[in-house]
Amino acid sequence: MALSKIQSESVNLADDFAGMHFGGTEDANVLDDYEEGTWTLTPADSSGNNSSTTIVGKYTKIGNVVHVQCSTITNIITSNMVQTTSEILRMTGLPFAVTNSNFVGSVNMNNLTFDNGRSQISASTVGGQSYFRIMKQGSGVNVAFATPSDCVSGNTDFINLTMTYMTNS
């Protein structure tokens, strides 16, 4: 099928469209999905207690690559979350499950406590899951994951996230 002179009209490809091949005919050459939408980030502890605060972010999926973004000022940690050092802060609600690999994104947060020489943070996915963790790192020290108790929470918490990861769907 030749595509030519498509100007004012859009091309609509059905959900069951097999995709477009670029530069070859293998599965690796197929672009078979594009989607934009929103997702809801909900902070949680690793025992499964969700913050009562939620944050709506945006996503764009191109093929098997998902780009997510969110930005807000809010109270991230709420009193129903377990705030001990044994808990890990999970940012749940990614729009697609992550492949069986780890991906890292950029995140900044205020009111986060650093310890033991760690001075940098990043967002770190977990294979097969739909959440990410806040990884703290520094020169010459092991990485550690932020806990709910690391967040000195208040009404002026902010979180900005930009991350790209891959999905099986």
Next chain:
Amino acid sequence: MALTEETLNDKIEAVAQGDGTWSCVQVRTATIIRRDGTEINRTFHRHVVMPDASLSGEDADVVAVCNAVFTDEVKAAYATAIAEAD
């Protein structure tokens, strides 16, 4: 002129994860705006349901798919996978 808004889960899909022994359910919720019955806008919101998740807040159609996908074998495989990940 009548504007209406409808929300529906237009994609509920099981997606194999890990070594393929367990799946999650991915849900796409569409919000559709119609003017005099003609669709003029459609936006999407997504979330993922894991085998150990509470289904209490999910819509009936999502619960039905989750109950079919999250068999005891799938739940056991998922529990094993997350235990190994920890």
